[in-house]
Amino acid sequence: MLTLTKIWTEEKIRDIIRHLDEKTGLGGATLPIAFNSYGNRLGYYRYVEPKAFGFNRKFFDDPSTGEAEVIDVIRHEYAHYYVDVTNLELFVGHSRRETSHGDNWKWACKMVGADPTRCHNAALFMGKIWSDKDAMAAYNASDIPKCDIIPYLKRWNAVPINVDTANKINARIKERNPDSYYEIGDEVLHPERGFGFVHDTIPYDYFAQKVYVHFEDGSSSVFTAPEICKIVDGVAVTYRRK
Ligand SMILES: [Zn+2]
Structure with missing residues (x-):
């Protein structure tokens, strides 16, 4: 078996966090990383300034601790960091931070x-076949999708949904209401803003999309489909729910 990281230096951990940052667009690798060797806590993320990650030296160095487990502990704490810096509770689950392992953290x-379990579950990793490929993927974060989360939240005011689900919903909207179904590059007319082009879309609900429009004056905004008209064969078509 390939042993990538049997010695857990701060450098190695920071590398793993940096690879996660490449996927999330966040900056976790800039935070301090502390080690301690006491208690049962395997890791922590400190929400208050100075924000930091902390890990349990004893657990990390224990020969019976697998690499998959260590990487999961790092990701567990990174997920706390993710919730914190994106204010994820505004978009998922709780309106307040009632618990640090709520829906937003999950x-x-x-x-x-x-x-996504609150306590590190060693049993989960006991039967795990940890191939070189798995280890490499986890180390490089090549097993997770890329999503620049802060610009996404800023643009859409919503979290991304699973790609397959989005495709299914889009197909439904398109079938039901092709004249109000938008694709990148479509021309649109907004009653006050004038003509523009679709730069991006996401499903809004089962009937309409959210559409990100670039206007001729250089400005851009997000609208729901009913707020704009699609230009079809030179004619502006008003949205009608079907
Ligand atoms: Zn936790």
């Missing part, structure tokens, strides 16, 4: 490939 776990 959602972040999905985005960073962490096991």
Whole structure:
């Protein structure tokens, strides 16, 4: 078996965090990383300034601790960081931080490939076949999708949904209402802003998309499909729910 990281230096951990940053667009690798060797806590993320990651030296160095486990602990704490810097509770689950392992944290776990259980579950890793390929993928974060989360939240005021689900919803909207279904490059007319082109879309609900439009004056905004008209064969078509 390939042993990538049996000695867990701060450098190695920071490397793993940097690879996660490449996927999330965040800056976790700039935070301090502390080690301690006491207690049962395997890791922590400190929300208050100075923000930092901390890991349990004893657990990391224990020969019975697998690399997959260590990487999961790092990702678990990274998910806390993710929730913190994106204010994810505004978009997923709780309106306040009632618990640090709520729906928003679980959602972040999905985005960073962490096991979304509150306590580290050693049993989960006991039967795990950890191939060189798995190890490499986890180390490089090549097993998780790329999503620049802060610009995404800023633009859409919503979290991304799974690609397959988005495709299915889009197909439904297109079938039901082709004249109000938008693709990148479509021309649109807004009653006040004038003509523009579709730069990006996401499903809004089962009937309409959210559409990001660049206007001729150089400005851009997000609209729901009913707020704009699509130019079809030179004619502006008003949205009608079907
Ligand atoms: Zn936690």
